[in-house]
Amino acid sequence: MPVTLATHADIAAALKKLGATLDSAKTLEPARTADPELAKALLEVVKELSPGERKRLEATIGGGGGAGGTAQVQTRTPGASQVVARLPTKNEGKEPRIDANTPAVAAFLQRYDVDHKVKRPLERVLVHAAKLHDVLASEADPKKLVDVVMNGDLRRHVFLLEGIAKLYEREYGDAKGVGVAVKLLEDTLGALSMHRSNLAYARHVNAPADVLAYMEKAELTARKDLEKLLTDEWMPRKKDGQIPALRDLMQGWGEAKWEDYVDDKKFVRGELVRRLEKISGTDFDMHDLQGGLHELRRQLRWFPIYTESLNGLLQLDEKKNPVAAYEPLLQVTLATSKYVDLPTDSREAGAIRISKSLYVALMQLTLDLGGLKDVGEPVEALAHAFLALKKVKTLEEAEQQATALAGPRLMNDVHTNADKLYAEMKKNKLVEKLAESVKRG
Numbered sequence: 001m002p003v004t005l006a007t008h009a010d011i012a013a014a015l016k017k018l019g020a021t022l023d024s025a026k027t028l029e030p031a032r033t034a035d036p037e038l039a040k041a042l043l044e045v046v047k048e049l050s051p052g053e054r055k056r057l058e059a060t061i062g063g064g065g066g067a068g069g070t071a072q073v074q075t076r077t078p079g080a081s082q083v084v085a086r087l088p089t090k091n092e093g094k095e096p097r098i099d100a101n102t103p104a105v106a107a108f109l110q111r112y113d114v115d116h117k118v119k120r121p122l123e124r125v126l127v128h129a130a131k132l133h134d135v136l137a138s139e140a141d142p143k144k145l146v147d148v149v150m151n152g153d154l155r156r157h158v159f160l161l162e163g164i165a166k167l168y169e170r171e172y173g174d175a176k177g178v179g180v181a182v183k184l185l186e187d188t189l190g191a192l193s194m195h196r197s198n199l200a201y202a203r204h205v206n207a208p209a210d211v212l213a214y215m216e217k218a219e220l221t222a223r224k225d226l227e228k229l230l231t232d233e234w235m236p237r238k239k240d241g242q243i244p245a246l247r248d249l250m251q252g253w254g255e256a257k258w259e260d261y262v263d264d265k266k267f268v269r270g271e272l273v274r275r276l277e278k279i280s281g282t283d284f285d286m287h288d289l290q291g292g293l294h295e296l297r298r299q300l301r302w303f304p305i306y307t308e309s310l311n312g313l314l315q316l317d318e319k320k321n322p323v324a325a326y327e328p329l330l331q332v333t334l335a336t337s338k339y340v341d342l343p344t345d346s347r348e349a350g351a352i353r354i355s356k357s358l359y360v361a362l363m364q365l366t367l368d369l370g371g372l373k374d375v376g377e378p379v380e381a382l383a384h385a386f387l388a389l390k391k392v393k394t395l396e397e398a399e400q401q402a403t404a405l406a407g408p409r410l411m412n413d414v415h416t417n418a419d420k421l422y423a424e425m426k427k428n429k430l431v432e433k434l435a436e437s438v439k440r441g
Contacts, residue, residue: 014042022046022058086346095261096120096349104130112242112250120347121264122253124311125168128161129246133236136243142231146223149230150192158186163305167271171259174252181245185234188226194377195219201378202385205405211385261349268313269352269438272306276435286418289376293418297369303434304339304363307354312345314441316356322433326361334367335360352441358434365430368421376414379406 015025018033025046030039087096100106101117108130109118118126135154139145149155165179199215207215233245259267279299285292307314321327329335340360345351382402383395392398403411425431 011042011045014038018042087349089349091262094349096347098123098347102127102347104134108133109250112247112254114250114254118254119258120261121258122256123347124309124313125161125164125253126250127311128157128164128309129249131157132161133243133246136230136234137236137241140235142227142235145230145235146192146227149189149226155186155189155193158182158189159305160309162186163302164309166302167268167306167309170271171267172253172256174256177252178249181233181248185229185245188222188229192219192222192226194381195222197374198378198381202382205382207382207385207405208391210389211382211391214385214389215381265313265350265352268310269441272303272438273435275306276303276431276438280429280431280435284422286422287415289373289380289414293369293376293415294373296422297366297373300362300369300431301366304359304366307359308342312343312348313351315342315345315351315353316340316359317353317441318356320353320355320437320441321357322355322437323358323361323428323430325428326357326430329357329360329364332360332364334364339363339367352438354434354437354441358430358437361428361430362434365421365425369418372414372418372421376411379403379411382406 015021017035018025018028018039020028020042025042028039028043030036030043033039087098089095090097098117098120101109101123105123105126106117108126109115111133132154135149135152135157136145139148162179162182165175165182168175169179195215195218199212199219202212202215234243236243258264279296282299284296286296318330321330334340335356340356340363379402380399382405383398386392386398386401387395392401
């Protein structure tokens, strides 16, 4: 029976049963334990622990992170909610009764001088803010923090906070400001990642020395930009331990008059549908790497980000399969991967249930388009380096030089494969069907 470790007490009980510590749990081999399902669940939980979460967990089960505790581990049957102990409901079952916020959110509220619990819609937002705080507060040296955030999973949490801010920007004016601040962080993280990849590719194809030097300088500039942004806006201040950007979020959204649970869910559903319909009504040129292929991929990618950012409000349903061509995707590896493993709906009252096969199809499409973008983008970067260094006179000549290094058919293959993916998406009305699934879910 699948196992879920929902609380610190559950984790403590699992550690005790398996004779493990928090450190040794990271290297567990489930098949070699007495309880493989429990070991697998523990391994997944420990991998996801942020530094702040680990400290709170250690405080609960003992400073050494050793085994202990007496709680019973929760289990679930296939198809059931991921957590057995759900929040009670009120208002005739239309909304959850929240007597207290989650431990992570409660700690975040206390740190940012909020002395009361918040409603479920705002709690969803603060789940991501709390994650960001924990990672960004884990290293006091800005230079080292750059490596922490680039080597860790910070960008994912940044995307989630940015995504939920984008959803709410039409409803709450302060959300737009939050979105701008978080987007700048995401863009700066992305710029350094891109320059690193482009430089690695240039080295791989033996680009000229001056081109490599140009791209090395671009990577160094991107690193300095990230370090400065972290120092200015995204590191805790010594006087109060608050991060300026997150303090501004808490002041703006904490004081906003949030809709009640039912009206909030109605707004979210409508906003998701609106954004999907906007994609379906737009034509994308797959022969334009940035404005077409990458833009389609970027817009499609936002839907899974929105879905995950809502922290359990959306759930996937394997029984809803409006497009027969996508139903076999329920059996592929992606369908059981972390990319489609959404947060539990245990703090919701009536989640929005959408087609899992459509969701997997959209995720597969974004991954495929992303792979093509990753092939084409370094070639474009090489071309711009040739042009910037005045090794050629025109962009067309620069592209020819870059393509000669990469291989004459490479970019043609990128655009041809993108055309095929886009045509299949349009034929099966993937985005339109997903919008319908959200409406009816």
